[in-house]
Amino acid sequence: MADKSRRSVAFARPDAEAFAHKAITLWLPILYFLISSLFFLRTYDSAQVKISMMQMGGLGLLTLWLCRLALAGRAAFNREDLVTLAPFLAYLAIGVSSFIHAPYRMASVDFFLRHMFYMIVALIAIYELDQPSVEGLFRWLIRAAWVAIGYGTLQFIDTRAFPPGVGQGIDPFVWRGAFGPRVFSTYGNPNFYGDFLVIIFPILLTQFFKTRRWSLVPLMAMLLVNLFATGTKGAWLGFAFVCVLFGVFALTYFREQSRPYRKYVLGAAAAGALGLIGYTARDLETRVVSINFRLFTWEATWEMIRTQPWIGSGVGAFPPLYPAFRRPPIFHIEGKHNTETDHAEDEYLEEFLDHGILGFGIFLWLIVSTLTVGFRSLGQLTASLSLKDGRPPPRAWDLAGLLVSLCGMLGHNFFDVSLRFVSSGVYLGLLCGLIVNVARGRALFELHPRAPAAENAAGSPWRTISDLLIWPARLAAVGGIFYLAFLRDHASAPGAMIGGMFGEFSAILGPLDHAMAAPSGEGLQWWLAWTVFAGCMLSLGWALIRLCFLAETPVVPAIVLIALQPLYQFWGYFRADVHHNIAIYFSKDHEWGPAISNYLRVTQLNPDFVMSKYFLGNVFNDRFNMTKVSMPEWGDPGKDPMDDYERALYWYNEVRRLSPNYVQMHHQVGSLHLRRAQWAMDNHHPQAEVDHYLDLAMTRFRMYEQIDPVYPPNYFRIAQIYMMRKQYPQAIRTYQELIAAQACA
Template structure:
């Protein structure tokens, strides 16, 4: 039996023992994090920001075609520059903040040649004689190489699937829009710009063919990824087949051959890397895509563009080889090909293109252009870069241990093989959307083939607290570069406004827009040329001298710019300086010896200086040049007016305004309802559907008689579209305040030309045009 129990500090309540009350205090503790905590939450690390900039470019570049303009090249170039600047800024800021620049050792074999090529291009650009003319080309190549290096630095193998999904997301839009074009349901004003050939969001069939050829292997990789959801894999398979089908309708035969080879490459990689079930899926889809690229069996495919034929490529490469032989060791500087090539262009290229006033920007072969721009070192570095990349990628994809590996490496290998082939056989690698994708996919291949980096090469920055100053200075530099890109884009807007005002004859407005363009803009040199044209066409006191000054400015930047020698010679002839006019024309016929009109003008100049023998020789060369052109080419592109078709109107010109003065009974104009007093606003070869847009405002272009003759006259049976303002009566004509043009509703009329005259034999084309212009009868 136990004794009594005693409890300390307890009290008795009704024979019950209770413990004393515990007094609890509620304490609320709020963490007050420092700045590093908030920065980790609100501001992603530099690698995340860099990857985001690259992934945004993967979506933005191919889709920027929709920004209400047909020629979206400058939009894409600007987005490319801003995206790469953002990625480079993130890399520099993060590396300086961490006190070191890191390079994954496994990626060093591909980063090293890219970095050396980048540094070599910078050095050659600094000492180039064509820095201003080559700025755009240099900026594009720098952006591509930087994108490749940044991708290799910041991406890892676990990022491959995400990157492929972003690429394919934008490509899906391109495929859907391309299919709408195939069905004839294109809702935009540029529909039918390339006939039956599909161009989708890339704006050109050749560029769309290259872009789609690179995306199909990536889509096949997604379709064969057994870790992905079934619906996503099925959608990727359908898009692959549809993309292959549309490829056939680009009309690019060379692209189709490359694509078929890529399907073999992907199928071979899938055979090694995948297991039995996924392997069968990959092989079946590759074979189906190859079959779809053959096109329809019931409908003829569109033919290739004239600059995608083997003969054109062969002649272009011959001229480029001669250009390389002129400066083989160090080249002439990045972006200089288009400046120097006219002096080496073969006459066969002009005949194949079918145009005299044409500029060749690239030689359709990246290796040759690297050699032209940067000499033999640039060509060797380019070969080193892509040879190392393809070797590493193939070794990873076809190695014995590759079974069970990431099929995305196989897709990226096929895409990079395609990139190299397109670089060697087309111009696609020099344009923003497909060119950037080639380097981005190549960088991803380097990441996937290298595997997970276990070691890095660290380059320390022992600057202590001054690193913040260095970071701030670097950011100021990047902001300055971004500002320059935006200013170049603004210059392109001004340039297009200048063209609009020039066509309308509003010379003062055109001059103001052209003068505001910045020198580093892609359109700058053209704006100087157009300024010369504006002053030459306006013809006010002192304008001829101003025009001559701008043509001299163009020649100082690009000596053989399109037809500048011809335009300059015309001015000099008007000013009575026949000696210099002959000098310019001799240069023009050297650049383009198959232009009969220039030979005949040179013959006239020789006659004015009393050199009859040279005049006779020039006339013989004019005949020889004319004989080189096929008969259908003479009728289609020269629009030779000597046996010419017109629309049956008589015209008068009042301060550049083209007014209908008389109508030929039962002629095309009469049958279309055009009447005396009507004003012709525009003359265009495009179909009427191009102009039919709601709330569109038309303003009258101004014409000289010769301009009207060139636009209205053509081969019988060809068509021309007129924008006509019917004559409402003098009492109803009211001019808009501060705006050119008359208030009213225009008619858009397409007419078919009929035979109206035969100009006497012996006249040159220029003389025939002048004869028609003087008659005022079209």
């Protein structure tokens, strides 16, 4: 009996490892399918669900992998593995270092999480994906292509065959025609969708050559239609580069297979490349402003790089720093002054800005080493000795598609920053990891065969501690999962059947009858949202619980328990975006109470959401009730009574703490001080008080002038201050400065 018990314990860890491996290799492709396919129209950003899926799903993936490594122990890696993983680990480390010295956490947190996810996926792809898992991943990527391209084709037909307006065509969703005739599919933006098409086409084409699956032919035909319908010049140039690469690959690595079709291959590659370049040039004749926009942005970015060339300005530094360097012509190109440029329109410049010379060198090391490994392996796989019946092995087609896909994405990012956005940026880590994996021919874990773990010596300290802690740890992990999913904050939602994340998601979607009664595909979205949410939550929760009970060490349930808090934090980011959208709705109707309560909820759920703080300041600035009352429910920081001037100033200062030159914050604060001065005059307050607030207003207007020297209302208000002080020559000179527009000379 004792021997039987020992055998069950001895084989417990390998069983747990096998289950963790299976869960990882199933969840990774599904996660990428969901990131590609999901959108949610009740958030402020329709792509926020992709970000949340990356954060929450990525954390689930990392938790499974950490459990797997904990079960493997010291046998998980050896020193030789560092040769393979070194570029990825170095780029991961430079992201951590860059985040630590980043000056403003507002932008850094989000982009730091993306940086971590990209590299963690690459490490998992290298370590975990054996040949069946790689094949399964390709199948899920093809499914993602069917969903995205299918919906894009529906949009293409809808915008050309039906009249404009919500509910007037075959696209059932409220964002119908958001970009006019341009197609954006499930990506919510034509540029991101175009980048996805550039990435996925080489994979589809090489999978066709590998499998002769004819259903891929109409899919690729629809892809080409969608590519042109995106109206994205960067994607067209990226696709032209892909055409050239396919011609080079066919004549270099697949010489024997392409020999009978050499003329056709050369003709197709040349026609595709030259045709797309010509089409792009023709389009630029009518949309040359996009070139000017990029040139001015690149010039400003280079000046930003020169301020911290060695260590960089920190990950995600571009949004808070750029307003101080933005060129005045940008405002004329955009025709707006209340917008924010988030990125440099060139991934390599932004990498240089974030990480400096050292970090940019590591990024290049990662790319060059990945491509070198891939091209060398492809050369070996397509050599004459490797051919079977005149055909290269299936792995050669996989590797060729991945290499062309990565090169196409890298080419596109000379004109764009799609790596900075989750929808297309997630493919950086996946493609690099897959190239190394497929080039090596085996997953890293397969090179470390492990026998079943021997039972620890009886009476050893760790064995004793493990036996004492294993069941409390398991129960704590299971209890934490159930509490987070079904019980948390239940008391704060009276009348709700359940609490936790399920209860909160139910509150976001509302009842089914309301969704079915609403127009614009709300009912369809309700069913799809619940299916995805419940499916992901229940399946991942079950996998983690089962893993806790399979493992014979308390380390595994401890890892699961630790992961629950950041998981709920990421869930809060998603809910914050929903509340932000609701708050904007109420703000437009001047329903201040519900607007303020929703904005405050955003700041609680996501303290770094700077836009919500800015809008809160604008709400109190617009409302401008000067009666002093104590309103803790409106976010008053202390017990002392406050008026709306003080509340607005408090929230603008919060904005300045996170992003010192955010959008039109300085102009808004100047307007606030000016209103305060006017109120003091109207209520016959001392002139010294009026002058004090006029001085404060003038200071802020002058600060905003340094950021945006072509904003007419800023000059009008400066002149207004001079006229209030009866300084008419200065007011005239201010108007003359506006007319002269020296900043644009």
